[in-house]
Amino acid sequence: MPVPFSYSVRNLWTRKLTTMLTAGGMALVAFVFAAVLMLAEGLEQTLVETGSPENAIVLRGAAETEVASVIERSSGSIIEVQPEIAQNGLGETIAAKEALVLVTLPKRSTGKPTNVIVRGVGPHSLELRPQVKLIAGRLFRPGSREIIVGKGLAENMKGAHLGGSLHFAMSDWVVVGTFDAGQTAFSSEVWTDADQLMQAFRRDAYSSLIARVPGRHAFESLKQRLENDPRLTVQVKREMDFYKEQSEVMSKFIRILGIAMTTFFSFGAILGAMVTMYSAVANRIREIGTLRAIGFSRASILVAFLAESLLLGLIGGLVGIVCSSVLQFLTISTVNWETFSELAFGFRLTPAIAGYTLAFALIMGFMGGLFPAWRAARLKIVDSLRQD
Numbered sequence: 001m002p003v004p005f006s007y008s009v010r011n012l013w014t015r016k017l018t019t020m021l022t023a024g025g026m027a028l029v030a031f032v033f034a035a036v037l038m039l040a041e042g043l044e045q046t047l048v049e050t051g052s053p054e055n056a057i058v059l060r061g062a063a064e065t066e067v068a069s070v071i072e073r074s075s076g077s078i079i080e081v082q083p084e085i086a087q088n089g090l091g092e093t094i095a096a097k098e099a100l101v102l103v104t105l106p107k108r109s110t111g112k113p114t115n116v117i118v119r120g121v122g123p124h125s126l127e128l129r130p131q132v133k134l135i136a137g138r139l140f141r142p143g144s145r146e147i148i149v150g151k152g153l154a155e156n157m158k159g160a161h162l163g164g165s166l167h168f169a170m171s172d173w174v175v176v177g178t179f180d181a182g183q184t185a186f187s188s189e190v191w192t193d194a195d196q197l198m199q200a201f202r203r204d205a206y207s208s209l210i211a212r213v214p215g216r217h218a219f220e221s222l223k224q225r226l227e228n229d230p231r232l233t234v235q236v237k238r239e240m241d242f243y244k245e246q247s248e249v250m251s252k253f254i255r256i257l258g259i260a261m262t263t264f265f266s267f268g269a270i271l272g273a274m275v276t277m278y279s280a281v282a283n284r285i286r287e288i289g290t291l292r293a294i295g296f297s298r299a300s301i302l303v304a305f306l307a308e309s310l311l312l313g314l315i316g317g318l319v320g321i322v323c324s325s326v327l328q329f330l331t332i333s334t335v336n337w338e339t340f341s342e343l344a345f346g347f348r349l350t351p352a353i354a355g356y357t358l359a360f361a362l363i364m365g366f367m368g369g370l371f372p373a374w375r376a377a378r379l380k381i382v383d384s385l386r387q388d
Contacts, residue, residue, distance in 0.1 A: 022276045025269045026316025026364055034324035034357040036258025038347035040251040045348055055239035056213040066100045071206040075232050079209050084222040086212040094212035096122035099194045101201055103168035108158045120194030128210050137162050137177030142193045148177035152187035169200035266364050273309055273368025305373035313365020317358040325349050
């Protein structure tokens with residue numbers, strides 16, 4: 001017959017200090033494990049949510065980023081009149097030719113320079129990005145050296161506040177508005193008039209063209225026509241797929257590095273659980289012999305001690321998840337490896353990450369308790385009862 005589960009719970013409660021210390025070590029490892037996954041998830045979701053499933057992005061054929069892409073003016077004129085592109089109530093195609101440049105701006109906190117994306121946008125760019133909302137000031141005037149700044153950038157860059165100015169392309173650009181793009185990469189960008197930006201940087205070509213192409217059939221038709229057009233050398237992607245690809249390298253690196261690091265730390269937590277459980281076995285040898293004498297099998301003893309160790313892992317995992325959930329209130333910034341520009345994003349806790357963290361903590365508990373539980377189950381009844 002099995003040992004009652006309450007027996008394992010009471011034994012942990014009796015050893016409060018060792019229970020707290022062992023569970024605390026597991027909680028720390030679980031916290032780091034969850035934080036790493038949340039960091040990678042936050043980065044990936046920030047970039048994925050930047051794109052819209054109804055938008056298509058057109059880039060130069062071999063380009064992997066907008067910064068490295070070139071769309072000639074003549075090519076842009078051909079692309080934006082394709083029949084698959086949706087029209088608004090005024091009969092205008094919902095498409096925008098955009099230009100991207102990287103500029104170096106000083107951080108507000110340290111004064112050190114960092115790369116920032118300046119996006120030259122067209123009249124329909126805001127219509128294509130409904131998540132972008134102007135929260136202060138006004139829009140820039142076309143043809144002027146005025147800019148609007150993403151909320152994430154306005155908080156981190158010197159001179160990026162409303163009414164301030166940023167210096168690039170040998171000119172001062174006045175900040176006339178601040179926009180909020182939610183948890184997307186746009187919040188780390190500067191927007192201005194595309195033609196004015198191209199003139200300032202002496203460029204005669206755009207970086208990309210964004211168009212509203214709802215429906216899979218319309219997108220596939222547009223993609224096939226443009227990519228097979230001998231006048232063009234372009235590739236067409238769903239905007240959401242494009243930004244997802246942008247996040248893959250960095251998020252994969254964070255996950256691999258984080259899991260390797262937490263696996264290393266977990267050996268310490270497993271060792272702590274093992275020492276705790278070996279100590280429990282040593283202090284309860286006569287008790288184990290009594291349980292065996294009154295009819296509990298070796299398997300029941302094994303399960304009872306494993307249950308104690310798994311409970312330690314469960315407690316540690318839950319505490320680690322609760323503590324890591326606080327990280328969702330933080331926003332950090334780093335360099336986007338694809339564009340080498342500043343990118344602000346936050347930690348994100350999902351049910352899947354919580355499940356992985358809990359499973360990881362239970363594995364630590366199982367590994368830490370397996371050998372002590374096996375030793376307890378192998379004790380002989382006579383030798384155990386004779387123990388002082």
